Amino acid sequence: MSRLTHVTAGPYAPPAARRELVAESADGARLHVEVHGEEDAPTVVLAHGWTCSTAFWAAQIRELARDHRVVAYDQRGHGRSPAAAEYSTTALADDLVAVLKATLADGQRALVAGHSMGGMTIMAAARRPEFAAYASAAVLCSTGSARLVEEARVVPLRAGAVRTRLTRAVLGTRAPLGPVTPVSKQVLKYATMGPGSAPDKVEACARIVHACPAAARHGWSQVLAGLDLDRDVRSLTVPTAVIGGTADRLTPIVHARALAAALPQCAGLTELTGMGHMTPVEAPEAVSNVIRQLAGTARTKEKSS
Template structure:
């Protein structure tokens, strides 16, 4: 198996610097990090990739059985880290990739030495005293809409997820990214994402962890960021002056400042 081809792995930056792995969220691809890479590539070796079913990853490698849960995506990460023989890399995961990173740390602790969780959510559905931001009915409706008319769902939901209604070009970019994803593969990834519950995984994270949240985010509200910070041992929480679920796109300066400060503290 050619992992680099399978996941469309690309490497840039300083080949002699510490390694930072950037992982995209649902419906996205590595291009969503283009405003982050310039802030890293002078001092760090930057690894980007696409999950199977996203971007320019090899669609022939996709398997519904493998990717029906986040563990399959975590194995992609472990495979990439093993192929590149990474040691102590920092994994930066956006949205669902934050929890994928948590799973990957447990599977390959020698490969990942630090974790940055950008707009994470260990569970999207409210549960007793936990607020994930959605009721079970909300998620059922979201998935039914996605599965019945994926392109229509993308056009409606992407601007809501992105926020920043005064900057419609951001919502348009996310819409286009969603629409470029195969609907069948997107359906499986959506269910793996929005029906997941990895709250217990947070307590198992044993590497330095930075949690970045937006001041306003309809997908991962502030209560979720606080929950993640409380449950990850020693985690640092930074609330960015940002709106929406993709602060690395809508507020790249603030996101990059927090990220590079954390990375500098690891050196």
């Protein structure tokens, strides 16, 4: 369970779910799942990133649930999903498949959107037949498929072996983050958000990130440090939109551009000027609009086929 909580007021406070359930993954890991909106509406599934939780999608859930059924889940070890024995890209794919099976009926399809590690989850699942059966389209938001540590710019040094070693040490630390303070918020803002991010957005992100247990944060950092999903990107054959922030230090915009070039069916690249890594919080309307538009296009295509 989390040590701290998300903000409880304002636009970044998560809305109450219509219902909650537990999805069981292939290795027995139990995943907290929330369902928002009307049950008979088109479905959007949201997968959050490293050190986050379903609360990270508060703005998208509130907007999209007006006319969509929105499914959000906590990745293993995050939020209300307990820690599990395995941290791997295989586990990420297994978990997403479990959530899709638990929330979609046979023949029902959904747009699947992922931020950061959530986007990597989608890529890891791309070659699974279950993903092909349930996913009509995808959105990859502030994410990358490989060379995450080498490309990251959270350490202000020239690219090279020294920066890579220091970045690996910083992102992989086992130390607890401690309470949210003015100093810790400034550190988080520098590392993960654009320089113009408003205080309420920084506060919302800090509360979520600091709530992630240190063991899960470290375990997933090791997976991300060795990530190589380039082959899986080329297997992601559903229409896929890509979003990136031009001021992203964790997954710089070079990743978004590479994904857009490699995808078999790229449905567009949206570059958000001045935004950092936390784009769903930093630019909630823009991210929601990309999801909404692609979901609508995918439904229209399915009806005409």
